[in-house]
Amino acid sequence: MKFSFLRKKWFKIPYTLLLYGFAAYGFILTATYFAVKFNWTNEKGSVDVNNRYFSEMHDKYDQSFKVDSVSMIKHRFEVLNRIMLVNEYYPKNANLILATYTENKDEKLALRMLDAVDLQLKKNKSYRKAWSKWKHKDQKSDQKSTGLSVFEWMNIAEWKDFKEAVTKDKKYIDSVYKVTGVEPRLIVACLVGEQIRLFNSSRESYKRYIGPLKVLALENHLSYGVTGIKNGTALTIERFLAEKGSEFYPGEKYEALLDFDSTINYASKSNDTLDIRLQRLVQWENHYYSYLYTALFLREIKTQWEKAGYSIEDRPEILASLFNLGFQRSVPKPNPAVGGSVYKIKDKEYTFGSVAYEFFYSGELANVFPFKKKSFDEPKTVIKRIVPTN
Template structure:
């Protein structure tokens, strides 16, 4: 028994001695830097430093000019990202998302400089990049503050945008209740409102412009979107007439039910109220849905033709005849002595990108 005990003690002592030796050896190895990894200098160190110096010494960019694209910086950044997408679409998409989600106007330049550093041996990329840069260096006379859509350069347009934005909730509510993209309703609204800039110039100067509000019509055409009384009655009938080509379904039948025994008076109040313009958007929304349904039943899909829908809104049910080659047009609108058509104005707005945040482009234009 004593012998076994002695063996255990010796074993225990030897183990601790070995551990102690190891710890002591490690201590001295660390103390005298015997375990240090000498590392290595990256062979691209000089290029990394040049890139850092470029970023640190880059001139400050006017963020207002950058984000409004009144200088070439942002356009050139997007051009480079697009070019990178031809070679490495994955990285181009990452950079595009990073730039769009950042408020730093020089971020794109930093990220693209790193890409240029990695792509320096790609001759095709470098060659295309040089060609693209030459395009931006070529002197072109242009007005950076003007819209390509000429009528949008008038001062009244900014007032109208503010006024429309004030009704965003009403427009959205009516649109989603009817199953129509809100932006298409706004096309019709703009066509009607901008027509008043000349025909009711004094009213605009006195009320609409200073107050940034929409004009509510109360005579032949009614409300902010100019719905005619007989058109409103036709919309109401079409909701309940299941055999009509304009019938859009049972779920919509009671959307325009009246709450009084005097429908003519109630309808007029709906379409001319200054306090609540919800119905002034619901009627146009339902009209658009009914006309789109009529054409779809005739195997002509115009859901992706906002200019045709806007034209049909202007000319009314009587002129809505489904056919292969519908024409854009409608009433002539004079804007600062230049003539446009109602449908043409709708086209311009829809594809201009104006108010795209407030009234975005939806994948589906109509739904049930």
């Protein structure tokens, strides 16, 4: 009777439930222990359906990914072409990739980002067709990439020497731009036509002086200076600066640019037999006047054509051709021809105008003589003639 309450229903049912509950809990703990011990609970997982693709991409961008200059140029164009393709379907992703590439300049990263997009678009038939067409076109070409220029004459050794030499003259060419407003790159285009001709025709001079010293060829007979200005041409340039009624007259702000300064001695061993006009042109180091006469010739020719109703401001090949041929050949007309002196470089014929054109638009030396929005601008500095006072 002492524990009679144990037989009571109100106690017996909860007690039984509690007892079996603890037993069940003990069983679960025991089962869990053995499950963990024998790795029964490990997640088997599954291999991603694109695992092979991921492996291929890893191998593609592993150590075999070429980073030489030629390969990187090829990668760069692939990046840009593929971004344009993605932009046709998913502009948002294309812009994100382009922004990253613009910021990092990392072709490898950009290509991997594009591959991630490709994976998502593998079932997009239109995209796959466009991508396959571009890829097939790229692989079909049997032309191997080279580190050479498409402009063959720029692959000669003399061209490298010329670039070093003309870079030394940047300060003089920029100074001429300030007082004439003529684009430095246009001035250099005329210089290129003359210097490449001289490099090719005066082989001994090139081997002895120009190549080793990395200097420009300096003419001192019939044509003068580094741009080959003839004495008669120099006189005509000066005359047109003063003749206000001339079709070539460029304006009052240029009139005093070629005035002679009697306080300066231009004579040297290389020009002491020449008059002062030519002495200014034939200077071994300071080529300022060669570039100044060239720029003023170009401005006078441009003025003549504009007054006749024809603009050749954006035609460097025509301006250079006329610079080579002279004032007498400058006849304004609707369809001017490119030409000038003809010379051979590596057995291939070129005209003065075509060489100037190819240089101007080649992008070569753009870091030294960048493209400007206008080939003829207003001068930044106006030099006025000093009028003597009584």
